[in-house]
Amino acid sequence: MAAGSAIQIPTRLPLLLTHESVLLPGSTMRTSVDSPRNMQLVRSRLLKGTSLRSTIIGVIPNTSDPTSDCDDLPNLHRIGTAALAVQVVGSNWPKPHYTLLVTGLCRFQILQLLKEKPYPIAEVQQLDRLEQFTNGHKSEEELGELSEQFYKYAVQLVEMLDMSVPAVAKLRRLLDNLPREALPDILTSIIRTTNQEKLQILDAVRLEERFKMTIPLLVRQIEGLKLLQKTRKSKQDDDKRVVALRPNRRINHGSITEDEEEEEDHDDVVMLEKKIRTSSMSEQALKVCLKEIKRLKKMPQSMPEYALTRNYLELMVELPWNKSTKDRLEIRAARIVLDNDHYAMEKLKKRVLEYLAVRQLKNNLKGPILCFVGPPGVGKTSVGRSIAKTLGREFHRIALGGVCDQSDIRGHRRTYVGSMPGRIINGLKTVGVNNPVFLLDEVDKLAKSLQGDPAAALLEVLDPEQNHSFTDHYLNVAFDLSQVLFIATANTTATIPPALLDRMEVIQVPGYTQEEKIEIAHRHLIPKQLELHGLTPQQIQIPQVTTLGIITRYTREAGVRALDRKLGAICRAVAVKVAEGQHKEAKPDRAEVGEGEDCKEHVTEDAKPESISDTADLTLPPEMPILIDFHALKDILGPPMYDMEVSERLSQPGVAIGLAWTPLGGEIMFVEASRMDGEGQLTLTGQLGDVMKESAHLAISWLRSNAKRYQLTNASGSFDLLDNTDIHLHFPAGAVTKDGPSAGVTIVTCLASLFSGRLVCSDVAMTGEITLRGLVLPVGGIKDKVLAAHRAGLKRIIIPQRNEKDLEEIAAPVRRELTFVLAARLDQVLNAAFDGGFAATARQEHLNSKL
Numbered sequence: 103m104a105a106g107s108a109i110q111i112p113t114r115l116p117l118l119l120t121h122e123s124v125l126l127p128g129s130t131m132r133t134s135v136d137s138p139r140n141m142q143l144v145r146s147r148l149l150k151g152t153s154l155r156s157t158i159i160g161v162i163p164n165t166s167d168p169t170s171d172c173d174d175l176p177n178l179h180r181i182g183t184a185a186l187a188v189q190v191v192g193s194n195w196p197k198p199h200y201t202l203l204v205t206g207l208c209r210f211q212i213l214q215l216l217k218e219k220p221y222p223i224a225e226v227q228q229l230d231r232l233e234q235f236t237n238g239h240k241s242e243e244e245l246g247e248l249s250e251q252f253y254k255y256a257v258q259l260v261e262m263l264d265m266s267v268p269a270v271a272k273l274r275r276l277l278d279n280l281p282r283e284a285l286p287d288i289l290t291s292i293i294r295t296t297n298q299e300k301l302q303i304l305d306a307v308r309l310e311e312r313f314k315m316t317i318p319l320l321v322r323q324i325e326g327l328k329l330l331q332k333t334r335k336s337k338q339d340d341d342k343r344v345v346a347l348r349p350n351r352r353i354n355h356g357s358i359t360e361d362e363e364e365e366e367d368h369d370d371v372v373m374l375e376k377k378i379r380t381s382s383m384s385e386q387a388l389k390v391c392l393k394e395i396k397r398l399k400k401m402p403q404s405m406p407e408y409a410l411t412r413n414y415l416e417l418m419v420e421l422p423w424n425k426s427t428k429d430r431l432e433i434r435a436a437r438i439v440l441d442n443d444h445y446a447m448e449k450l451k452k453r454v455l456e457y458l459a460v461r462q463l464k465n466n467l468k469g470p471i472l473c474f475v476g477p478p479g480v481g482k483t484s485v486g487r488s489i490a491k492t493l494g495r496e497f498h499r500i501a502l503g504g505v506c507d508q509s510d511i512r513g514h515r516r517t518y519v520g521s522m523p524g525r526i527i528n529g530l531k532t533v534g535v536n537n538p539v540f541l542l543d544e545v546d547k548l549a550k551s552l553q554g555d556p557a558a559a560l561l562e563v564l565d566p567e568q569n570h571s572f573t574d575h576y577l578n579v580a581f582d583l584s585q586v587l588f589i590a591t592a593n594t595t596a597t598i599p600p601a602l603l604d605r606m607e608v609i610q611v612p613g614y615t616q617e618e619k620i621e622i623a624h625r626h627l628i629p630k631q632l633e634l635h636g637l638t639p640q641q642i643q644i645p646q647v648t649t650l651g652i653i654t655r656y657t658r659e660a661g662v663r664a665l666d667r668k669l670g671a672i673c674r675a676v677a678v679k680v681a682e683g684q685h686k687e688a689k690p691d692r693a694e695v696g697e698g699e700d701c702k703e704h705v706t707e708d709a710k711p712e713s714i715s716d717t718a719d720l721t722l723p724p725e726m727p728i729l730i731d732f733h734a735l736k737d738i739l740g741p742p743m744y745d746m747e748v749s750e751r752l753s754q755p756g757v758a759i760g761l762a763w764t765p766l767g768g769e770i771m772f773v774e775a776s777r778m779d780g781e782g783q784l785t786l787t788g789q790l791g792d793v794m795k796e797s798a799h800l801a802i803s804w805l806r807s808n809a810k811r812y813q814l815t816n817a818s819g820s821f822d823l824l825d826n827t828d829i830h831l832h833f834p835a836g837a838v839t840k841d842g843p844s845a846g847v848t849i850v851t852c853l854a855s856l857f858s859g860r861l862v863c864s865d866v867a868m869t870g871e872i873t874l875r876g877l878v879l880p881v882g883g884i885k886d887k888v889l890a891a892h893r894a895g896l897k898r899i900i901i902p903q904r905n906e907k908d909l910e911e912i913a914a915p916v917r918r919e920l921t922f923v924l925a926a927r928l929d930q931v932l933n934a935a936f937d938g939g940f941a942a943t944a945r946q947e948h949l950n951s952k953l
């Protein structure tokens with residue numbers, strides 16, 4: 103574009119409403135964006151737009167009261183400044199906001215508001231000529247004397263400043279190089295003026311008017327500066343920056359409102375300093391804070407660092423350096439609280455009480471960190487909460503699942519945009535005391551990434567030798583964590599980094615038996631759900647058989663979380679009925695007048711209380727208490743989810759039930775096999791790990807070597823099982839990766855069933871590792887596996903003989919209902935798995951002897 107040719111701004115501009123200051127053409131301003139309207143503008147226009155045009159926005163000074171800024175668009179000032187968004191900086195602390203750097207281009211006038219939401223867009227008319235100044239000299243529009251007079255004052259003002267400062271020297275050069283018409287705007291934004299004065303200059307559309315209005319401002323500034331220089335004499339250091347153009351506040355009589363604002367901020371900083379001095383922070387922290395506040399006082403507020411430093415200092419003041427709750431620990435009371443809050447889990451409660459007792463005697467916390475390991479929903483978090491309750495401490499849960507950045511624990515250094523403290527320090531700020539109970543939830547789900555290893559950061563937090571001087575990167579000073587009581591939870595110890603595991607004392611929390619679940623439901627879950635839904639025991643009755651029905655037919659879990667949810671669903675359905683009933687009862691007259699007593703009685707007699715979803719009897723309030731039985735269950739929860747599955751699936755040869763252990767508790771696992779014509783290949787499906795694949799190969803090898811002994815043949819009657827035959831083994835639930843050696847016996851049984859054509863007993867489940875020679879080796883997780891088999895209604899369980907000792911851990915009622923077969927060799931497994939045994943045939947031996 104040739105020099106001097108006018109530039110046109112777009113005729114439609116998105117509008118940014120600013121409270122803090124007024125942007126004038128030719129000047130640059132940093133503004134904080136946190137109102138939803140402005141945030142939206144930044145997000146959808148500035149951050150998404152790709153063209154230069156999309157970075158041009160209209161900046162309108164918002165003259166309405168900022169505190170009353172609400173959803174509705176306030177009355178807009180008609181004149182604004184079109185601006186180029188030069189930089190957008192995002193931050194999340196203390197709440198999400200952006201800092202925007204904008205440079206004013208020219209004035210515009212709003213002709214018509216086109217759109218209000220999500221951010222205003224207006225049709226505008228450009229008011230100033232916008233030119234490309236390449237060698238721009240004086241404006242063509244000669245204002246003669248007025249412009250000359252203005253220029254003189256401007257030069258006088260600038261020359262009063264320290265010319266050795268590069269910025270001042272540059273300003274002096276600019277005075278000569280910029281077109282005169284641009285000067286009033288630029289100088290007004292540099293010198294000390296109030297927002298009101300800036301607004302007047304913005305509104306002065308005519309250049310002449312602008313010159314006239316700015317001259318008194320320049321004169322005032324010059325006078326102020328003269329006075330200042332007189333009083334300060336030689337003291338010049340503060341004048342070394344352009345921002346230091348500000349004269350002594352008292353002289354500036356005209357700018358009362360802004361002065362007040364400034365003073366308020368100044369007061370805030372003074373208050374902050376006072377708070378810092380009176381707070382009980384450590385000496386080291388105090389030193390850092392005082393240094394920071396000194397810096398803060400010197401910093402212009404528009405600097406992004408100002409907000410950062412201030413937030414930092416506010417956090418430092420808020421942190422509970424020396425504030426703690428008083429421990430009230432009485433072991434007897436603790437036992438009562440734990441017993442009242444939780445049914446069963448005796449081993450865990452016993453260990454927790456021991457831990458607390460030792461603490462009481464020793465009066466310090468140095469010792470292992472408790473780590474509760476068990477499937478979800480078995481009450482790990484809830485026990486942590488009870489511990490806090492017994493100690494009278496604050497409780498805070500820190501979820502670590504999926505955390506892969508060590509800054510999550512240790513905080514970001516303050517040099518980063520959006521830096522913030524880690525979860526530990528944040529947690530302390532939230533609870534407001536330095537001795538809370540912190541529950542580190544799901545330590546087994548910490549991940550590693552390029553951003554460092556959060557487990558390593560946790561080590562420092564948990565190590566009693568180190569954590570009295572834990573240094574969060576954000577704070578950059580040590581904070582004493584030694585009073586915090588840490589408790590960790592995990593689903594499995596397998597994925598906890600060994601160094602971390604080493605610092606913890608693992609307490610296994612196994613799943614519950616059906617009987618325990620029923621008790622937990624009736625003692626804890628149902629009363630809790632009733633309260634949650636505003637129901638009373640007089641309104642709903644859930645018999646134990648129903649609870650058992652929910653447990654066996656609608657849930658299959660080690661803990662009680664799904665059971666809790668199902669009970670919640672029942673309470674919701676009943677709440678609707680009760681509310682409807684109350685509504686009807688509120689108008690009893692009409693019901694009686696309508697049909698009369700007889701009819702009502704009749705219907706009540708007939709009405710099945712369980713069919714609460716039946717709409718036919720809506721006209722009558724439901725009979726209280728509403729009884730939840732199997733019909734009602736079906737109405738509310740739908741058809742049972744786990745019915746008959748086991749026996750149905752075992753109705754063909756080639757299927758056996760194994761027992762698997764997962765972090766979510768034990769599970770039963772069907773193993774299916776089929777054979778077809780082929781070339782002796784083995785296909786395995788169902789997301790298997792390497793160990794499992796090896797087990798499958800072992801099983802086939804053992805069966806092939808024992809085919810004659812057991813009369814196992816392929817389809818064509820040959821003892822070479824893989825001759826012209828392919829085998830396909832499938833482990834359903836293909837979405838879950840399965841691995842581990844414990845499926846060995848199940849695979850052998852399943853294949854033995856396939857090749858013999860016999861059915862495996864439908865009530866048998868098994869687990870055990872195999873060797874090539876047919877031995878059965880012990881496996882882990884027996885307790886969870888047995889509970890899973892019990893849940894699924896199986897009656898006989900084949901386990902390795904060397905696992906016999908693990909049976910002691912199983913609750914007596916469960917043990918009584920099951921028969922355990924202890925197997926040391928595979929032939930014992932097969933004998934137990936098939937009705938009538940699976941003996942090696944006599945004929946086979948006979949043949950052998952003949953040969």
Ligand code: ADP
Nearest residue numbers: 443444445478479480481482483484622626662
């Ligand atoms: P986890 O942390 O092990 O995943 P939660 O502590 O969140 O499990 O427990 C889930 C729900 O089950 C909670 O409402 C808890 O109160 C309840 N709960 C679990 N076990 C018991 C128990 N033994 N006695 C009473 N309520 C229990």
